[in-house]
Amino acid sequence: MASLAATFGRGAMTNHWIDIRNADRILIIGSNAAENHPMSFKWVTEAIDRGGILINVDPRFTRTSSKAHLYAPMRSGGDIPFILGMIKYIIDDMEANPDNYNMEYIREYTTASFLINPNFKLPEELDGVFSGYDPNKRKYDKSTWQYQKDGAGIPKKDKSLKNPNCVFQILKKHVSRYDPKTVSSITGTPEDIYAKVCKSYAESGAVGKAGTIMYAMGTTQHTYGTQNIRGYAILQLLLANMGIAGGGINALRGESNVQGSTDMCLLFHILPGYLKTPDQKDTSTDSYSKRYYEGKNKDPKSADWWGNARKYLVSLLKAWYGAKATKENDFCFGYLPKRDVGKNYSHISLFEAMYDGDIKGMFCMGQNPAVGGPNCGKERKALERLDWLVCVDIWNTETANFWRRPVANDTAERVDPKKIKTEVFLLPAASSVEKEGSITNSGRWQQWRYQAVHPVEKSKSDLWILNELFKAVRGLYKQEGGPVAGAILDMAWDYGPYDEPDVHKVAKEINGYDLKTGKLLPSFGKLQTDGSTSSGNWLYCASYTEAGNMAARRGRSDPTGIGLYPEWSWCWPVNRRIIYNRASVNLKGVPWDAEHPVIAFKGAATGGKYTSKKWVGDVPDGGWYPLQNPDGSWRSDAKYPFIMKPEGHARIFAMGRADGPLPEHYEPLETPLKKNPIGHGMILNPAVVCWDKTKPEENPVGTADKYPIICTTYRVTEHWQAGMMTRNLPWLTEMMPAPFVEMSKELAKEKGIKNGDRVHVKTARGLMGAWACVTSRFKPFKLVGKVVHQVGVPWHWGYEGHSCGCSANILTPHIGDANTMIPEFKAFLCDIEKSPYGIDRANPSGELGHGEEVA
Template sequence: MANADCIVIQGSNMAECHPVGYQWVTEARARGAKVIHVDPRFTRTSAVADKHVPIRAGSDVVLLGALINYVISNELWFKEYVLAYTNAATLVGEDFRDTEDLDGLFSGYDPGTGQYDLTSWAYERKEGAEATGGYEHGADTAARAAGHQYGSGGPPIGNPRFEQDRTLEHPRSVFQILKRHYARYTPEMVREACGISPEDFDYLARTITENSGRDRTTCFAYAVGWTQHTLGAQFIRTAAILQLLLGNVGRPGGGVMALRGHASIQGSTDIPTLFNLLPGYLPMPNAGMETLQQYLDAIASPTQKGYWAAADTYTISLLKAWWGDAANEDSEWGYQYLPRITGAHGTYETVMSMLDDEVEGYFLFGQNPAVGSAHGRMQRLGMSHLKWLVVRDLNLIESATWWKDGPEIASGELKTEDIATEVFFLPAATHVEKAGSFTQTQRMLQWRHQAVRPPGDCQSELEFFYELGKRIRAKLADSTDERDRPLLDLTWDYPVDEHGEPDAEAVLAEINGRHLTGPQAGRPLSSYTEMRADGSTSGGCWIYTGVYADGINHAADRKPQQEQGLVAPEWGWVWPSNRRILYNRASADPDGKPWSERKKYIWWDPEQNRWTGDDVPDFPVDLAPGTPSDLDAGGAAALAGDDPFIMQSDGKGWLFAPKGMVDGPLPTHYEPQESPVANPLYRQQQNPARLTYPRADNLSAPSAGEPGSEVYPYVFTTYRLTEHHTAGGMSRWLPYLSELQPELFCEVSPELAAERGLEPYGWATIISPRSAIEARVLVTERVKPLVVSGRTFHQIGLPYHWGVGQDAVVSGDAVNDLLGVTLDPNVQIQESKAGSCDIIPGRRPRGAALLSLIAEYQTRAGVTPETGNQKLTGPGRASGHETKEN
């Protein structure tokens, strides 16, 4: 970011939530870069930016789409980059219909299932060029193409022999489709939908385009302000399209930067404690993938371009790491030991299963869903149905104590003496009491050395789960049941120190992988390209291979920054292969020369016949510019000299996504699940493919124009403060931090305070269709009323760190209790950045009276489980409302 000439921070309050990272924005600005903050609230990020652009929460696709339109209509796109490095010239099949044609729907929508059939979004294949090996390009339904079924490479599209029009004039070229799709996303539309003036839009559009091109780069940064929506993944896609058009991907000071909020949230995605993935973004197999071959076919076609074509080597190396000798050619390398998923089994589905008594036991390790997850009441009631709960944490978080001091005890919904759940609280070790690596937000693994021993009964997760695994295996040792073989054959033998703590470096070595046979047997792998599909290598997470090259823990590399350049390659280790900027081949032009001296990063050295530069080239190092694609070769060998997007199956950046997104090949604006505003672009109000859960305990407010919408007239949006950490488990128990931010508050504009009679520093009660909470009133001009569609529109800001319990230094109502569960269909993340509510002066009622207040509002608004859950909206449309995952 320090290299950027313009930084747009949108959906993030970076200065307050990532203050130390923000120093690089400050550095860039000190060198003359423009910083623009687009956010519903004026925050400290806005205060130190060149400009703050207030936006209505949830309308970002309109703004970004209008920027795309501006760039295309004013011919400001980076022509050479776009032509060479994106799929702009590729033709899409004749059956494709855009949301412009179908009033907010793409072709392939099935109102019965609420899902898309993606067939018609496919590229047009060259005559005679068949999708080889049974890869029926495009012919897939959303149920099978969902994000939870594919790794980072997206679904395979087969051999990339597609029709192209290099003039970009063909009406079915991606470029022309893109142009038409965003033609109505105008500055006027931005004013109407986002509440942003044409002057502010013009400033933003001019600034990013003036700071993009050969000599200059613009960077976007976002956080959960973009992800937590019913089309969150599409928010980010819109920014990616804009950045591709401007040539800001794979170059210094460019990109779309995710600002993540947990020390190793990147690591826990790479090595996923997630239901849908195996390490390294390999998918968890689903029930349809009965054989290893079927599984591999679904990940990648060996005829496609790029490094996903070698997914068999990554998969078999993983299976070898887990099941050792039991993973052999006769056992399909142990593939049958893997359990299968059948649709979405995300955390919210699991909580609903708890309510149905389908889940007996629940482990929480470093997470506090009673406060931190959407719909806190559903979380706590779900836990009350468990047979047993294990909470592993530093402190007695609310998720460990809800059975005696939770809000439902206070309201009378639960009685402690009636709750059968057994609860184990097992104290955890802090970050300094164990050794191990975190992966931070730019994919850098950094090792922490152990400073002291954990006190008392405190244990690392490494020690606890290693011990648990040993005991489980011991208890099953005599089992002849076939289902126990995966546990008994598991490689589960790590060296421990004199205190019983496993050696984390030995685990890292297993993750890195090693040669198993041949002259190099036992030697750690240096690169994932050394992995083989014949059982001669192992490796627990292929993208991490190299972190332990030559038996050296490179995550612990600590050459001081003062002794290195800006790229600092000898501090920590960045996956893959210690590359700092992904797709950095794009930092050079098609001939391999830097786009400009100013933005020089990776280039082709014709004398040495190799790529060189400031970073590790993210490209086959000897693949010369101008090399034509050898499509018959498949994999990395099929890449052309100008295919920088080496993980994409056609080597190009995707302006249009023919597969991989289940709710549309192009981002389209839909309103949030709950919105006082009617979608100004289409009669389709919400994302038709979003996941809805119509239940009496998960009611939604009516949206614009529907009867009852006036009962919840305001929009609330949630956020974080500098002094607290998410659900507070690591901050509300610390006296220092608790003193700095002791109490929940709501931010309201002076206009809203006047309208509702809210007293500064007094109390307010905020009521949603799920719950009601109380907060101190902070009247501030930081929250501005916006004029949207001709009417004044109020937003309420709520930091969400507090929870109801007796153990923390500070407590308060949990803001996430206000939220319902409606999810993005690609990633199953909930919509928590925009919801409907009312606000009234005074504290909330206590006891059963609280439930009466919530019910009184629900009755007045006439909400039922059907409300807001129609998949198709607008006159003359059939409505399917139920989401059924198969």
């Protein structure tokens, strides 16, 4: 997501589920879509039925692979070479067969032609790091990662793409090292299969052809996860696959409402609508807006939409503080919590701080870190150091019961609750069908859902719980006061007179009002900086208007015929179903793909010039005139298609990332290789935070001599995340009753393990007992001339509920991506051996319902 925003301007799936059916090529990499997003396969299957080709890249032959025309095995950790090699193939092929590619798109819509500071250096020149690296701080000074600008402050371009400082040439030089042989030796993908993948996918680069990339956690959960997606972005831009029907980069969200919760500021670094959270340097709305958003663009043809951020911030503050937010008090900007400068507040950081005793209490809503957190053995111990813990969940989770957990995996012995001081509260929450509200799916559709049944027993909706909590806290502030009491006391809080808050009031507040008329706003174009409008999330402004609740719409018409269904629910931004769709037409506004036009310009023209404005199809991503008139003359009132980027172009070269403007191969924290096989001295991503160095306690790192096997974690269709919602359902547990470890027949033979045996998977952090699944779907990899095995484990299980089993996250390390801090769940080292017990010691009878018996 961070990467998509860095490249295109918005961090979301660019297209939507139904649109997958329009693809000619589907590349599923870093995702087992059939397993974890079965509904996506409705459309993948339809695309195949329409002649589409499915390519799947995965360490293991999965349910997705079973339906693929081309399956390429790739060891966990080979993502970037795999993609950079494809980019190299395409650039080489582009020079030989330019007619097979959409050169106009690359030249005009991407930053390929932009010139970069001549002092910029690539990793091949600086032994593995880009220019500006400070090894002590493990951080980059990005001053050389900038465009050359002309006198007016507009970036310089070379549309011939020949200038050695242009992004295209820099990219070409950068990927030149990733030839098929090298790629094969790093990824373990056989060269012949790799060649087929490159050729097949590159065919989607032709004008009128579409290729889509579907990815998920297999891509992101690496120390270089953001750069993996940057690789996809560059690949898709070179193939002109962004903005078109059947194209895009489709981040498959792992939970139905992850997109929605991210939009609403689930993450520490963003406010609703992806506004940056202020830090201590931000003292006013003015300095905040100038620091992050204003004056970034001097090119009149670039819309630079983020330049409007001040309107969104002020409207947000008006939504939160209502009448108390006035121009005079800077709309209560001072009430917003400010981050410490440069401090990270993501999952791993929080648990490290908790382990150190810096955090005293935790609210854990709908999350189960005792199973789902990385190095969860450590995270469970961190919970012991809390004074209080509140769990809000529909089940009695492992996290809520960490005080009676097994002392280690694969043992029946439990910790002593008497020695744990943490006070634990469990609030029973209503499930999704027991309350009304909306979810926002991967495709950015906000869909309204009605209450189907009343909550079980005394369980309550999240909204009720938060409402009561707020009222209680406000009551305490009223009585006792406290620092910045106004932040709470001045808050506008009116969700109706009833016990259950009015969810429609919440939805309307999110949409926002014209405060002069009291009417709901029709779209974020109306938001103002003067405090005359409010909006709880500018991206959702237009979701609940005077015309009604847009998310509740269920219209089934499909006027374009490409499956946009514009009247079914509502989608941000402003019901635009395919974002960046201005790139789906050429400079004159004519769709590249006549068969699947997303939008088309139908304005009147006289004398070779457009005289009126009219777009048909999807909501255009920027409704200005096309860049050129029918006669080929440039229009001055037009805007570039990537309106969310200051320069209006999609970034092949992304200067905003912490670890480099282009992806470069680094090994995972734990790697079977002794040095970086691409041939420089930097083996680990140089910009990641190394918790094993800064906080060595309980953060051991395994080495290849002790742990020679690559291990990865994944999910199965039958279970859901940390498992509470599924491990308690007998119809699901009968299908997947216990954790297992998948391994190749070759490895099993080497270790004397038979299918169905009980085995132990060990890493530097712990041990996991599991049942062996010996299969030809895993094959050993040949990496730099050496045979390396890989195994995989599902991570759903824990010690509570109907189906119990060892948690796989006991094995995983505490290290995250350099940009997002997403943990590296997908590649680490282990060893494997036959269990000396032959049984599941925590559950010797193998009977389900073990957890209940212990309870």
